Amino acid sequence: MISFILALLALVAGYFFYGRFVERVFGADDRPTPAVSKADGVDFIVLPSWKIFMIQFLNIAGTGPIFGAIMGAKFGPAAYLWIVFGCIFAGAVHDYLSGMLSVRHGGANLPELIGTYLGKTTKTVMLIFSVFLLMMVGAVFVFSPAKILGGIWEPEFVVNGIGQYSFWIIVVFVYYIIATMLPVDKIIGRIYPLFAFALIFMALSLMVVLFVKFPDIPEVWEGLKNTPGGALTSNPIFPCLFISIACGAISGFHATQSPLMARCIKHEKMGRPIFYGAMITEGAVALIWATVASYFFYGKPEPAFQLIPGGADAIGDAPSIVNLVCREWLGVFGGILALLGVVAAPITSGDTALRSARLIIADFLKLEQKSVRKRLYICIPLFAAVFALLMWQMNDKSGFEKLWGWFGWSNQALSVFTLWTVTVYLAQQKKLYWITLVPALFMTWVCTTFLMISSNSFGLNLYLSYGIGFAAVVVAVIWFSAWYRKRCLKQA
Numbered sequence: 001m002i003s004f005i006l007a008l009l010a011l012v013a014g015y016f017f018y019g020r021f022v023e024r025v026f027g028a029d030d031r032p033t034p035a036v037s038k039a040d041g042v043d044f045i046v047l048p049s050w051k052i053f054m055i056q057f058l059n060i061a062g063t064g065p066i067f068g069a070i071m072g073a074k075f076g077p078a079a080y081l082w083i084v085f086g087c088i089f090a091g092a093v094h095d096y097l098s099g100m101l102s103v104r105h106g107g108a109n110l111p112e113l114i115g116t117y118l119g120k121t122t123k124t125v126m127l128i129f130s131v132f133l134l135m136m137v138g139a140v141f142v143f144s145p146a147k148i149l150g151g152i153w154e155p156e157f158v159v160n161g162i163g164q165y166s167f168w169i170i171v172v173f174v175y176y177i178i179a180t181m182l183p184v185d186k187i188i189g190r191i192y193p194l195f196a197f198a199l200i201f202m203a204l205s206l207m208v209v210l211f212v213k214f215p216d217i218p219e220v221w222e223g224l225k226n227t228p229g230g231a232l233t234s235n236p237i238f239p240c241l242f243i244s245i246a247c248g249a250i251s252g253f254h255a256t257q258s259p260l261m262a263r264c265i266k267h268e269k270m271g272r273p274i275f276y277g278a279m280i281t282e283g284a285v286a287l288i289w290a291t292v293a294s295y296f297f298y299g300k301p302e303p304a305f306q307l308i309p310g311g312a313d314a315i316g317d318a319p320s321i322v323n324l325v326c327r328e329w330l331g332v333f334g335g336i337l338a339l340l341g342v343v344a345a346p347i348t349s350g351d352t353a354l355r356s357a358r359l360i361i362a363d364f365l366k367l368e369q370k371s372v373r374k375r376l377y378i379c380i381p382l383f384a385a386v387f388a389l390l391m392w393q394m395n396d397k398s399g400f401e402k403l404w405g406w407f408g409w410s411n412q413a414l415s416v417f418t419l420w421t422v423t424v425y426l427a428q429q430k431k432l433y434w435i436t437l438v439p440a441l442f443m444t445w446v447c448t449t450f451l452m453i454s455s456n457s458f459g460l461n462l463y464l465s466y467g468i469g470f471a472a473v474v475v476a477v478i479w480f481s482a483w484y485r486k487r488c489l490k491q492a
Contacts, residue, residue: 062349064247086249248286252414
């Protein structure tokens with residue numbers, strides 16, 4: 001628990017000190033923001049700062065800092081270090097600078113920003129990549145909440161008529177269509193703050209119980225892979241830990257969401273508490289769940305999964321662990337909060353993912369989105385594609401696992417392109433580009449190594465994969481150095 005306390009304090013200090021430093025590097029000022037200069041009452045609209053923070057937090061969080069932290073805790077106390085250092089020096093920097101870069105470019109979406117700084121070819125590739133990633137988010141976050149809700153209740157005539165989970169899939173899809181089509185302040189701006197509050201309140205309640213119980217769990221100084229009773233995963237800590245814990249440390253998906261709120265902030269100075277602050281808050285939620293999971297997996301003298309009824313059966317299923325812990329520690333009210341966390345969070349991540357996909361496609365086609373008819377031009381084929389992806393996932397027994405695996409890798413790969421985009425921007429502006437160059441190189445190594453080692457792709461030997469990953473870093477350094485000498489030093 002001492003590691004948890006120190007990690008939590010480090011996150012707070014990171015926001016106040018490193019976050020302020022990053023803000024100064026970027027140079028936030030008083031120029032008009034897109035919410036003011038391009039107001040359209042649909043996507044560009046000024047919202048209160050507290051509401052934007054809650055929406056941004058829920059947009060980027062979903063179940064990521066919960067499920068990812070639970071799976072990451074299987075690797076031992078190293079999870080604490082990745083959450084803290086990843087969040088402060090990579091994830092929060094990634095979110096803040098991608099959000100503020102969108103503000104400076106009129107609320108531009110991620111592919112537009114990538115195209116501006118990494119070239120038109122990269123823009124086209126990343127546009128397709130981003131839209132497909134957002135479609136995967138929509139498909140994944142339809143089925144998982146529908147399955148949970150279907151296990152609680154579902155109309156029998158619907159189950160007999162069109163199949164299990166169909167009722168809730170239809171309900172979630174209808175909600176997605178409405179939330180994607182309507183102006184941002186009509187549904188998202190009204191219900192998201194409530195769900196975000198529930199997610200934060202659940203995490204704070206669990207933290208209080210942790211301090212009351214003060215369990216004996218592995219500490220960082222006892223060994224990064226200290227897992228009493230044997231590790232629960234055979235995967236190598238590098239790169240798998242850095243893929244498992246994404247949303248609690250760094251996530252490329254966040255860069256697709258930040259432009260939504262970049263179109264709603266009134267002043268640039270709001271950027272640090274909204275973009276950097278929301279990521280730090282998400283890191284704190286991930287720390288809490290990593291500690292809960294550490295107690296569940298490795299608590300001494302007995303791990304919690306041996307003490308909580310049904311715990312042994314849930315050891316490999318993150319949603320079940322959430323439900324068991326919340327109900328055991330927080331009672332009936334905790335069960336309700338768990339339902340909000342495991343069901344509402346993915347649904348709200350799914351609808352904003354599809355909203356982002358609509359805006360990305362609209363920007364590419366240069367199709368204005370003020371009229372409902374033109375929004376439908378994009379939404380109808382978009383939802384048809386997501387539905388087809390969902391049907392494939394449901395018909396293939398391992399479809400969800402495959403989709404989630406590719407989602408995890410593509411999510412982190414997107415963060416690599418975002419970090420390189422911001423690095424090029426900072427270099428061109430003669431600003432301190434090292435704050436993003438170092439994370440960009442590290443995540444390049446992580447993603448390349450994971451792609452080589454994963455059984456879903458190349459399935460190569462571990463050490464060969466390490467070598468190829470490191471070679472990718474060397475190539476990236478050479479490429480950036482050559483570009484910097486040609487484009488930046490000559491201009492100086």
